[in-house]
Amino acid sequence: MSPRLLSLTIALLMFPQLAQTLYSPALADLAQRFALPASAASQAMSLYLLGFALGVLLWGRLADRVGRRPALLGGLSVFVLAALGGGWRLAAVLRVLPRRWRDGAYRVLARNRYRWFGRHDACFLPTPAQAARFLD
Incomplete structure (x- = not known):
């Protein structure tokens, strides 16, 4: 395996752990904000990790079969x-x-x-009215 491919593989394998690390401390706040029991917020993390694991199996087998x-x-x-x-x-x-x-x-x-959606030199910045609708 080339060093470049190995680095990419390691980076892709880090995503679920990184998401869990970032998401876990916010579980209580998410449960409170959406008026959910804490167990429901914890189940969201479990389902995410299960979905990621099943996706790895599915896409890995598909990649072996079709490239x-x-x-x-x-x-x-x-x-x-x-x-x-x-x-x-x-x-x-x-x-x-x-x-x-x-x-x-x-x-x-x-x-x-680019023909259908256009090409922009800068990212879209929301107006103050739009920004006020964002969650804190």
Whole structure:
């Protein structure tokens, strides 16, 4: 294994532990803010770690079967659509589509993203009215 690939593998394996380290101290505050019992907030952490572990198994087997690049492109396209929230969360059902269709759709999106969504020199900064709607 090349040093570059080894470094990437180690960095990816650190994500669940890093998320747990950052998330655990905030569990009590999250439970209070969302009016949940503390056990429900703890279960959220358990489900996150279980989902991550199952994802590693699923995508690892898929990558062994079809190759790393197609598996990553397919998973990334599904993740991006699902992470956009709202109605886009329904995009998770796209996992049942054949891999070639998902990869083709992602390539089209990647090729045309600046034409469709524009290219900006700076990040969006919310107005004071929008910023007031954010949680502290």
